[in-house]
Amino acid sequence: MDAVIKKLMPKSENLERPSTDRPSQDEVEAAVRTLLRWTGDNPDREGLVDTPRRVAKAYREMFGGYDMNPAEELGRTFEEVAGYDDLVIVRDIQFHSHCEHHMVPIIGKAHVGYLPDGKVVGLSKIARVVDIFAHRLQTQEAMTAQIAGVIQDVLNPRGVAVMIEAEHMCMAMRGIRKQGSSTLTSTFTGVFRDTPEEQVRFVTMVRAGV
Structure with a gap:
């Protein structure tokens, strides 16, 4: 069924999932720690120790649209x-x-x-x-x-x-x-x-x- 839908779909930049070389979980958490230090705060204090992990999880949810193809949602009429x-x-x-x-x-x-x-x-x-x-x-x-x-x-x-x-x-x-x-x-x-x-x-x- 997926192959049939893809064949019928016109080519458009709106239909393709964006491709990107994602960094690892450790790299993301390290980047968040750097940002925390940039704000002037201490990433090792109790309230911020788990913040890098939480931010990484939140970003995967808030930017989940990169893993989805909007055209597939419209494939069944x-x-x-x-x-x-x-x-x-x-x-x-x-x-x-x-x-x-x-x-x-x-x-x-x-x-x-x-x-x-x-x-x-x-x-x-x-x-x-x-x-x-x-x-x-x-x-x-x-x-x-x-x-x-x-x-x-x-x-x-x-x-x-x-x-x-x-x-x-x-x-x-x-x-x-x-x-x-x-x-x-x-x-x-x-x-x-x-x-x-x-x-x-x-x-x-x-x-x-x-």
Whole structure:
């Protein structure tokens, strides 16, 4: 089954698992110890002795998206939809990610819509795709485009719309230190890109919660 799915999937940078030469557990823990010393603290004191191990474990969880292929989540579709071909929206998909510039959190929610072309995908799979991309070092702009791109590539719907709203801790915790400000990004493909009325309909439904 996996071989069949891979054969049918178009080639795209959105579909491949990133490859990297990972360091060993000991190397990771040594790097964390170095960072602890860089802060001015003592990595050998009681409260920090196990911190390197905990950080390594936490990072494997928070950046688990590098070990997953988002296209595989979209590989199973359903064609028995009773002729339904109108807009499908999954709203308020909560996520947390990390800024690739400072490695501090990005916290937000994604809204994803698509216009089916004869087949639909399980709604939980859309949320799963958001999580996979979120669990990588990101910029919000890139993440928005990646979600739309993989859905368009794999499902080949008539169009995809993605909107992300998020707060960036690199703005709230450091630098300008502006808490509460949010960033909004959107990407449209197919019918959504070519038809402003469809963009308006998507945004209206997201905002109204209809």
